[in-house]
Amino acid sequence: MDPVQAQDAHHGWVNMALDTIPRMRRSHEAPSRTPDDDLPREEAQRTLRARLASDVAEGHIEPPLLPSVALELMRLTSTGAADPRDLAALIERDQMIAAKLLRAANSAMFAASREITSLGGAVNRLGVLGVRDVVLAIALKGIVVRDEPYHRIMVRLWEHALACAAISKLVAGLARVPTEEAFLAGLLHDIGKPTLLISLMTMNQETGGDLRDVGRAMFRIEALIDEFHTAAGTLVAERWLLPTQCRLAIAHHHAPNASRIVRVVHVADETSRALTAEREEGAWPAMTEDRIRAALEHACLALSQREFETLLIRADKAREDAVQAFA
Ligand SMILES: [Fe+2]
Protein backbone atom coordinates (compact mmCIF):
# COMPACT_ATOMS: atom_id res chain seq x y z
CA MET A 1 0.00 0.00 0.00
CA ASP A 2 1.48 3.37 -0.94
CA PRO A 3 1.52 6.22 1.58
CA VAL A 4 -1.51 7.95 0.04
CA GLN A 5 -3.55 4.75 0.12
CA ALA A 6 -2.36 4.13 3.65
CA GLN A 7 -3.48 7.60 4.66
CA ASP A 8 -6.89 7.09 3.02
CA ALA A 9 -7.28 3.72 4.68
CA HIS A 10 -6.36 5.28 8.00
CA HIS A 11 -8.94 8.04 7.66
CA GLY A 12 -11.58 5.58 6.50
CA TRP A 13 -10.84 3.48 9.55
CA VAL A 14 -11.11 6.46 11.86
CA ASN A 15 -14.37 7.66 10.31
CA MET A 16 -15.86 4.20 10.46
CA ALA A 17 -14.81 3.91 14.06
CA LEU A 18 -16.20 7.32 14.92
CA ASP A 19 -19.60 6.14 13.72
CA THR A 20 -19.66 3.75 16.63
CA ILE A 21 -17.98 5.74 19.39
CA PRO A 22 -19.96 5.43 22.60
CA ARG A 23 -21.39 8.32 24.51
CA MET A 24 -19.06 9.61 27.18
CA ARG A 25 -18.68 12.62 29.43
CA ARG A 26 -15.73 14.30 31.07
CA SER A 27 -15.25 13.51 34.70
CA HIS A 28 -15.58 17.07 36.00
CA GLU A 29 -19.13 17.46 34.64
CA ALA A 30 -22.05 16.70 36.87
CA PRO A 31 -23.84 13.56 35.61
CA SER A 32 -27.25 15.10 36.10
CA ARG A 33 -26.64 18.20 33.95
CA THR A 34 -26.76 16.67 30.48
CA PRO A 35 -27.81 13.02 30.52
CA ASP A 36 -25.86 11.28 27.75
CA ASP A 37 -28.82 9.09 26.96
CA ASP A 38 -30.75 12.14 25.76
CA LEU A 39 -28.12 13.18 23.26
CA PRO A 40 -28.49 12.11 19.65
CA ARG A 41 -25.84 9.50 18.90
CA GLU A 42 -23.90 11.50 16.28
CA GLU A 43 -23.76 14.52 18.52
CA ALA A 44 -22.40 12.41 21.37
CA GLN A 45 -19.73 11.04 19.06
CA ARG A 46 -18.70 14.48 17.90
CA THR A 47 -18.67 15.68 21.50
CA LEU A 48 -16.33 12.96 22.68
CA ARG A 49 -13.95 13.52 19.81
CA ALA A 50 -14.01 17.28 20.35
CA ARG A 51 -13.33 16.85 24.06
CA LEU A 52 -10.37 14.60 23.43
CA ALA A 53 -9.08 17.13 20.92
CA SER A 54 -9.52 19.98 23.36
CA ASP A 55 -7.87 18.04 26.22
CA VAL A 56 -4.85 17.53 23.97
CA ALA A 57 -4.87 21.12 22.68
CA GLU A 58 -5.11 22.53 26.21
CA GLY A 59 -2.47 20.17 27.58
CA HIS A 60 -4.86 18.32 29.91
CA ILE A 61 -3.03 15.08 29.32
CA GLU A 62 -1.16 13.27 32.08
CA PRO A 63 1.93 11.32 30.98
CA PRO A 64 2.10 7.72 32.21
CA LEU A 65 3.72 7.34 35.63
CA LEU A 66 7.33 6.18 35.43
CA PRO A 67 9.56 4.95 38.27
CA SER A 68 11.50 7.85 39.82
CA VAL A 69 14.79 6.19 38.82
CA ALA A 70 13.82 6.38 35.14
CA LEU A 71 12.85 10.05 35.35
CA GLU A 72 16.01 10.92 37.28
CA LEU A 73 18.07 9.06 34.71
CA MET A 74 16.52 11.11 31.90
CA ARG A 75 17.47 14.27 33.77
CA LEU A 76 21.02 13.06 34.48
CA THR A 77 21.71 12.05 30.88
CA SER A 78 20.09 15.12 29.30
CA THR A 79 23.13 17.27 30.11
CA GLY A 80 25.41 14.98 28.10
CA ALA A 81 27.99 14.79 30.89
CA ALA A 82 26.67 12.06 33.16
CA ASP A 83 29.23 10.18 35.24
CA PRO A 84 28.82 6.38 34.83
CA ARG A 85 29.38 5.95 38.59
CA ASP A 86 26.41 8.26 39.30
CA LEU A 87 24.29 6.17 36.96
CA ALA A 88 25.18 2.93 38.71
CA ALA A 89 24.50 4.48 42.13
CA LEU A 90 21.13 5.76 40.94
CA ILE A 91 20.00 2.44 39.49
CA GLU A 92 21.04 0.62 42.65
CA ARG A 93 18.15 2.37 44.39
CA ASP A 94 15.66 0.27 42.41
CA GLN A 95 16.53 -3.42 42.69
CA MET A 96 13.86 -4.50 40.21
CA ILE A 97 15.23 -2.20 37.51
CA ALA A 98 18.82 -3.15 38.40
CA ALA A 99 18.07 -6.86 37.94
CA LYS A 100 16.32 -6.28 34.61
CA LEU A 101 19.14 -4.04 33.40
CA LEU A 102 21.67 -6.79 34.14
CA ARG A 103 19.55 -9.32 32.30
CA ALA A 104 19.30 -7.06 29.23
CA ALA A 105 23.04 -6.28 29.32
CA ASN A 106 23.75 -10.03 29.21
CA SER A 107 21.41 -10.67 26.28
CA ALA A 108 22.08 -11.25 22.60
CA MET A 109 20.84 -7.71 21.91
CA PHE A 110 24.17 -6.44 23.20
CA ALA A 111 26.15 -9.30 21.68
CA ALA A 112 27.07 -10.40 25.19
CA SER A 113 29.83 -13.00 25.12
CA ARG A 114 30.94 -12.78 28.76
CA GLU A 115 28.50 -12.62 31.66
CA ILE A 116 28.56 -9.49 33.75
CA THR A 117 27.21 -9.48 37.27
CA SER A 118 27.67 -5.91 38.48
CA LEU A 119 25.88 -2.69 37.66
CA GLY A 120 29.24 -1.06 36.96
CA GLY A 121 29.93 -3.76 34.37
CA ALA A 122 26.50 -3.21 32.80
CA VAL A 123 27.10 0.54 32.58
CA ASN A 124 30.49 -0.11 30.95
CA ARG A 125 29.00 -2.47 28.39
CA LEU A 126 25.95 -0.36 27.50
CA GLY A 127 27.41 3.13 27.86
CA VAL A 128 25.58 6.03 29.47
CA LEU A 129 22.96 6.41 26.74
CA GLY A 130 22.57 2.64 26.37
CA VAL A 131 21.72 2.44 30.07
CA ARG A 132 19.21 5.26 29.65
CA ASP A 133 17.58 3.42 26.70
CA VAL A 134 17.35 0.12 28.55
CA VAL A 135 15.97 1.65 31.76
CA LEU A 136 13.36 3.59 29.77
CA ALA A 137 12.34 0.38 27.99
CA ILE A 138 12.04 -1.42 31.35
CA ALA A 139 9.95 1.48 32.67
CA LEU A 140 7.68 1.49 29.60
CA LYS A 141 7.10 -2.25 29.86
CA GLY A 142 6.12 -1.64 33.48
CA ILE A 143 3.10 0.47 32.45
CA VAL A 144 0.49 -2.19 33.00
CA VAL A 145 -3.28 -2.01 32.98
CA ARG A 146 -5.31 -4.98 34.13
CA ASP A 147 -8.76 -4.55 32.57
CA GLU A 148 -9.60 -5.74 29.08
CA PRO A 149 -9.54 -4.62 26.36
CA TYR A 150 -7.02 -2.05 27.58
CA HIS A 151 -4.56 -4.69 28.76
CA ARG A 152 -4.40 -6.32 25.33
CA ILE A 153 -3.98 -2.97 23.59
CA MET A 154 -1.21 -1.92 26.01
CA VAL A 155 0.70 -5.17 25.40
CA ARG A 156 0.51 -4.61 21.65
CA LEU A 157 1.68 -1.02 22.05
CA TRP A 158 4.68 -2.21 24.05
CA GLU A 159 5.56 -4.89 21.48
CA HIS A 160 5.37 -2.35 18.67
CA ALA A 161 7.43 0.25 20.57
CA LEU A 162 10.17 -2.27 21.32
CA ALA A 163 10.27 -3.59 17.75
CA CYS A 164 10.39 -0.06 16.40
CA ALA A 165 13.25 0.82 18.77
CA ALA A 166 15.37 -2.15 17.70
CA ILE A 167 14.62 -1.61 13.99
CA SER A 168 15.27 2.16 14.22
CA LYS A 169 18.77 1.40 15.45
CA LEU A 170 19.26 -1.03 12.56
CA VAL A 171 17.91 1.42 9.95
CA ALA A 172 20.07 4.27 11.32
CA GLY A 173 23.17 2.08 10.95
CA LEU A 174 22.31 0.98 7.41
CA ALA A 175 21.39 4.50 6.27
CA ARG A 176 24.51 5.92 7.98
CA VAL A 177 22.51 8.33 10.09
CA PRO A 178 24.86 9.25 12.93
CA THR A 179 22.62 9.31 15.97
CA GLU A 180 22.66 7.94 19.47
CA GLU A 181 18.95 8.57 19.81
CA ALA A 182 17.59 6.06 17.27
CA PHE A 183 16.62 3.41 19.85
CA LEU A 184 14.98 5.88 22.23
CA ALA A 185 13.20 7.73 19.40
CA GLY A 186 11.82 4.44 18.08
CA LEU A 187 10.85 3.31 21.57
CA LEU A 188 8.94 6.51 22.34
CA HIS A 189 7.59 7.46 18.89
CA ASP A 190 4.04 6.36 19.84
CA ILE A 191 4.20 7.38 23.52
CA GLY A 192 0.98 9.36 22.96
CA LYS A 193 -0.90 6.06 22.57
CA PRO A 194 -0.45 4.54 26.04
CA THR A 195 -1.00 8.04 27.41
CA LEU A 196 -4.37 8.37 25.67
CA LEU A 197 -5.28 4.78 26.41
CA ILE A 198 -4.95 5.46 30.14
CA SER A 199 -6.97 8.69 29.76
CA LEU A 200 -9.74 6.86 27.91
CA MET A 201 -9.73 4.05 30.43
CA THR A 202 -10.17 6.50 33.30
CA MET A 203 -12.87 8.41 31.42
CA ASN A 204 -14.68 5.19 30.64
CA GLN A 205 -14.56 3.90 34.20
CA GLU A 206 -16.13 7.17 35.33
CA THR A 207 -18.91 6.98 32.76
CA GLY A 208 -20.16 3.44 33.14
CA GLY A 209 -17.92 1.11 31.18
CA ASP A 210 -19.45 1.67 27.73
CA LEU A 211 -16.21 1.21 25.80
CA ARG A 212 -15.39 -2.05 27.50
CA ASP A 213 -18.78 -3.62 27.05
CA VAL A 214 -19.27 -3.19 23.34
CA GLY A 215 -17.91 -5.90 21.04
CA ARG A 216 -15.83 -3.67 18.80
CA ALA A 217 -14.34 -1.67 21.65
CA MET A 218 -10.70 -2.47 20.80
CA PHE A 219 -11.22 -1.31 17.26
CA ARG A 220 -12.76 1.98 18.37
CA ILE A 221 -10.25 2.70 21.11
CA GLU A 222 -7.35 2.12 18.75
CA ALA A 223 -8.89 4.46 16.17
CA LEU A 224 -9.28 7.22 18.75
CA ILE A 225 -5.79 6.96 20.17
CA ASP A 226 -4.42 6.75 16.64
CA GLU A 227 -5.98 10.05 15.71
CA PHE A 228 -4.58 12.08 18.61
CA HIS A 229 -1.39 10.24 19.47
CA THR A 230 1.22 12.52 17.88
CA ALA A 231 -0.21 15.61 19.59
CA ALA A 232 -0.52 13.82 22.94
CA GLY A 233 2.98 12.39 22.51
CA THR A 234 4.38 15.87 21.94
CA LEU A 235 2.94 16.93 25.30
CA VAL A 236 4.55 13.94 27.01
CA ALA A 237 7.89 14.74 25.35
CA GLU A 238 7.76 18.26 26.80
CA ARG A 239 6.90 17.06 30.31
CA TRP A 240 9.61 14.38 30.30
CA LEU A 241 12.20 16.76 28.79
CA LEU A 242 12.98 14.27 26.03
CA PRO A 243 15.91 14.93 23.68
CA THR A 244 15.07 17.03 20.62
CA GLN A 245 15.45 14.10 18.23
CA CYS A 246 12.88 12.10 20.18
CA ARG A 247 10.47 15.03 20.16
CA LEU A 248 10.80 15.33 16.38
CA ALA A 249 10.22 11.61 15.89
CA ILE A 250 7.14 11.67 18.13
CA ALA A 251 5.63 14.66 16.32
CA HIS A 252 6.38 13.76 12.69
CA HIS A 253 6.90 10.01 12.27
CA HIS A 254 3.82 9.64 10.05
CA ALA A 255 4.79 12.58 7.81
CA PRO A 256 8.57 12.47 7.52
CA ASN A 257 10.28 15.82 7.04
CA ALA A 258 13.86 16.97 6.66
CA SER A 259 14.93 15.51 10.01
CA ARG A 260 16.93 12.34 9.47
CA ILE A 261 15.82 10.77 12.75
CA VAL A 262 12.19 11.26 11.71
CA ARG A 263 12.91 9.49 8.41
CA VAL A 264 14.61 6.63 10.22
CA VAL A 265 11.74 6.17 12.67
CA HIS A 266 9.16 6.38 9.86
CA VAL A 267 10.86 3.51 8.03
CA ALA A 268 11.28 1.51 11.24
CA ASP A 269 7.61 2.06 12.13
CA GLU A 270 6.43 0.81 8.74
CA THR A 271 8.90 -2.09 8.76
CA SER A 272 7.75 -3.15 12.20
CA ARG A 273 4.08 -2.99 11.19
CA ALA A 274 4.73 -4.87 7.94
CA LEU A 275 6.53 -7.64 9.83
CA THR A 276 3.67 -7.88 12.33
CA ALA A 277 1.19 -8.20 9.45
CA GLU A 278 3.34 -10.96 7.93
CA ARG A 279 3.72 -12.81 11.25
CA GLU A 280 0.18 -12.45 12.57
CA GLU A 281 -2.08 -11.89 9.57
CA GLY A 282 -0.33 -14.04 6.98
CA ALA A 283 0.68 -11.14 4.74
CA TRP A 284 3.04 -12.27 1.97
CA PRO A 285 6.75 -11.46 2.22
CA ALA A 286 6.42 -9.57 -1.08
CA MET A 287 3.93 -7.24 0.61
CA THR A 288 6.40 -6.59 3.43
CA GLU A 289 9.04 -5.72 0.87
CA ASP A 290 6.72 -3.37 -1.01
CA ARG A 291 5.67 -1.63 2.17
CA ILE A 292 9.26 -1.07 3.31
CA ARG A 293 10.26 0.21 -0.14
CA ALA A 294 7.31 2.63 -0.09
CA ALA A 295 8.33 3.83 3.39
CA LEU A 296 11.92 4.42 2.27
CA GLU A 297 10.65 6.38 -0.72
CA HIS A 298 8.22 8.40 1.40
CA ALA A 299 11.03 9.20 3.84
CA CYS A 300 13.50 10.00 1.03
CA LEU A 301 15.94 7.57 2.63
CA ALA A 302 18.16 5.81 0.10
CA LEU A 303 19.44 2.28 0.74
CA SER A 304 21.42 0.25 -1.78
CA GLN A 305 19.89 -3.09 -2.85
CA ARG A 306 22.35 -4.84 -0.56
CA GLU A 307 21.46 -2.64 2.42
CA PHE A 308 17.76 -3.16 1.71
CA GLU A 309 18.25 -6.93 1.76
CA THR A 310 20.20 -6.65 4.99
CA LEU A 311 17.31 -4.73 6.51
CA LEU A 312 14.87 -7.46 5.42
CA ILE A 313 17.06 -10.20 6.84
CA ARG A 314 17.99 -8.52 10.13
CA ALA A 315 14.86 -6.61 11.12
CA ASP A 316 12.97 -9.54 12.60
CA LYS A 317 16.09 -10.83 14.39
CA ALA A 318 16.65 -7.37 15.89
CA ARG A 319 13.05 -7.41 17.14
CA GLU A 320 13.40 -10.93 18.57
CA ASP A 321 16.67 -10.08 20.35
CA ALA A 322 14.99 -7.06 21.91
CA VAL A 323 12.01 -9.17 23.02
CA GLN A 324 14.40 -11.64 24.68
CA ALA A 325 16.37 -8.85 26.34
CA PHE A 326 13.23 -7.50 28.03
CA ALA A 327 11.37 -10.80 28.57
FE1 LIG B 1 2.39 6.58 15.25
Ligand SMILES: [Fe+2]
Ligand atom coordinates in the same frame (compact mmCIF):
# COMPACT_ATOMS: atom_id res chain seq x y z
FE1 LIG C 1 4.15 3.30 15.42
